[in-house]
Amino acid sequence: MTQDDIYGSDEQRALLRRGRALFDILGQDPRYTYYGRTVGLATGTVRDLDHLTALARVQGNAAIALVPEAEVAALHDGLTARNLVPIAYSRWDGGAASLAAAKAIVRDLPLPAGLTMTRIDADTPSTVLASLADMALGSGVLPLAGEVLRGLLNPAVCLVAQDGEGKVVSCGASAGFAHPDHPVPGRQAYWGMLATDTAWRGRKLALILGAHAMLSMSRNHGIEAFFTGVEPGNTPSEGVCTRLMFARSVAVILGCADPRSLRSGRMTK
Numbered sequence: 525m526t527q528d529d530i531y532g533s534d535e536q537r538a539l540l541r542r543g544r545a546l547f548d549i550l551g552q553d554p555r556y557t558y559y560g561r562t563v564g565l566a567t568g569t570v571r572d573l574d575h576l577t578a579l580a581r582v583q584g585n586a587a588i589a590l591v592p593e594a595e596v597a598a599l600h601d602g603l604t605a606r607n608l609v610p611i612a613y614s615r616w617d618g619g620a621a622s623l624a625a626a627k628a629i630v631r632d633l634p635l636p637a638g639l640t641m642t643r644i645d646a647d648t649p650s651t652v653l654a655s656l657a658d659m660a661l662g663s664g665v666l667p668l669a670g671e672v673l674r675g676l677l678n679p680a681v682c683l684v685a686q687d688g689e690g691k692v693v694s695c696g697a698s699a700g701f702a703h704p705d706h707p708v709p710g711r712q713a714y715w716g717m718l719a720t721d722t723a724w725r726g727r728k729l730a731l732i733l734g735a736h737a738m739l740s741m742s743r744n745h746g747i748e749a750f751f752t753g754v755e756p757g758n759t760p761s762e763g764v765c766t767r768l769m770f771a772r773s774v775a776v777i778l779g780c781a782d783p784r785s786l787r788s789g790r791m792t793k
């Protein structure tokens with residue numbers, strides 16, 4: 525492993541390190557979530573504004589994974605008033621129908637000739653993760669901490685498609701998210717981190733890797749429910765979710781960044 529196996533700009537890597545450390549402090553408390561970026565709250569309303577603000581100031585970024593639609597405007601305004609940069613993602617949920625769609629995709633769609641699919645694990649050379657990170661960051665997607673991608677921390681899977689020279693041209697992942705005792709997200713896993721090299725887009729790579737990632741979480745960890753966040757207007761991402769039978773929820777994922785530690789005001793796409 526290089527450094528601590530995390531990638532991104534200096535600010536992004538510092539943020540991932542703080543998130544990982546905070547997970548060690550808070551990870552046993554069912555209110556909190558962690559999937560390899562920063563610690564957040566599983567659910568919340570405007571009453572959690574102070575709590576979310578504190579998590580964002582400590583780490584540089586934090587999110588509430590499930591905010592009822594009626595609470596979004598007040599939370600958004602409260603975060604802005606505290607000089608944080610809010611970002612609302614649509615929440616897309618997948619369950620049995622998504623797993624059925626994933627099975628059909630895996631059955632019917634082979635990877636294009638010349639590409640191979642690899643699962644990242646404890647023995648994967650760091651050069652592969654570095655290639656994944658180059659491609660994902662170039663697509664605006666911040667890779668989860670390597671410890672999660674390698675499946676060393678929680679139930680997780682990360683798949684990459686590599687060309688004949690070993691260059692990563694597409695990636696996707698799924699990882700445990702909420703504490704299993706949380707009554708709402710409970711055993712629902714994060715699914716996403718999808719990115720495809722521009723030269724390979726439209727060749728179903730995200731669909732194939734995303735489908736394999738879900739089936740692997742189901743087979744190996746008994747996880748049957750997934751969610752992802754998509755910024756409204758990200759049409760390709762919405763297309764992948766729709767094809768995999770994810771349904772757009774009325775609830776929202778509300779993230780926020782502290783521009784004093786994350787000057788771009790944004791952690792990832």
Ligand SMILES: CC(C)(COP(=O)(O)OP(=O)(O)OC[C@H]1O[C@@H](n2cnc3c(N)ncnc32)[C@H](O)[C@@H]1OP(=O)(O)O)[C@@H](O)C(=O)NCCC(=O)NCCS
Nearest residue numbers: 663718719720725726727728729730731760761763764793
């Ligand atoms: C989103 C992304 C990963 C899709 O990768 P991809 O390998 O090109 O996607 P696929 O070829 O597997 O497409 C799967 C489905 O998504 C939809 N889709 C993909 N690109 C699309 C586009 N530009 N417009 C509309 N729909 C699109 C289609 O429905 C497609 O299925 P179909 O061809 O059977 O109709 C890629 O565009 C990307 O890297 N974007 C930048 C990073 C990003 O936004 N990641 C998601 C963060 S939430």
